[in-house]
Amino acid sequence: MNSISLRKQNGEIAEEIETNAIFVEMGYIAKTDFVKDIVKLNADKEIVVDKYCATSAEGIFAAGDVTDVPYKQAVISAGQGSTAALSAYNYIQKLRGKPASKTDWKSVNPVGAK
Numbered sequence: 001m002n003s004i005s006l007r008k009q010n011g012e013i014a015e016e017i018e019t020n021a022i023f024v025e026m027g028y029i030a031k032t033d034f035v036k037d038i039v040k041l042n043a044d045k046e047i048v049v050d051k052y053c054a055t056s057a058e059g060i061f062a063a064g065d066v067t068d069v070p071y072k073q074a075v076i077s078a079g080q081g082s083t084a085a086l087s088a089y090n091y092i093q094k095l096r097g098k099p100a101s102k103t104d105w106k107s108v109n110p111v112g113a114k
């Protein structure tokens with residue numbers, strides 16, 4: 001790599017910068033257009049989820065940077081992934097009339113098990 005070319009939206013090269021490295025920064029817009037008619041998005045186009053990672057659509061769960069969770073970090077996305085997976089499992093268990101995963105205090109009803 002020797003340089004990068006900055007192009008205008010019409011494709012015309014606006015500037016040529018000599019460099020031998022680049023750092024890719026996180027984007028500014030969540031790519032959620034493909035679910036915009038299925039689940040609720042906020043003004044920043046993030047998928048709105050509750051603490052169980054449930055979306056506005058029954059049976060659809062979401063996790064990670066694409067949701068409205070604050071602090072976009074790897075460990076937070078991974079934790080949310082676990083939450084979404086357990087919630088999806090409990091949702092399916094409920095449909096099958098089977099018990100939910102017991103990962104909460106005994107006094108707490110897991111999502112989908114109420």
Ligand SMILES: Cc1cc2nc3c(=O)[nH]c(=O)nc-3n(C[C@H](O)[C@H](O)[C@H](O)COP(=O)(O)OP(=O)(O)OC[C@H]3O[C@@H](n4cnc5c(N)ncnc54)[C@H](O)[C@@H]3O)c2cc1C
Pocket residue numbers: 024025026027031034063064065066072073074075077
């Ligand atoms: C430059 C940079 C540095 C960072 N440094 C840190 C750090 O030091 N520590 C830290 O904790 N976090 C860091 N982060 C944040 C961390 O990378 C994210 O929080 C984490 O990767 C989010 O995980 P995710 O699974 O939600 O999303 P992603 O890791 O973005 O995974 C989403 C995946 O979905 C794919 N995808 C998108 N659209 C579609 C589609 N329509 N169909 C199928 N697949 C699709 C994408 O290609 C991608 O592979 C950094 C982020 C950036 C950009």
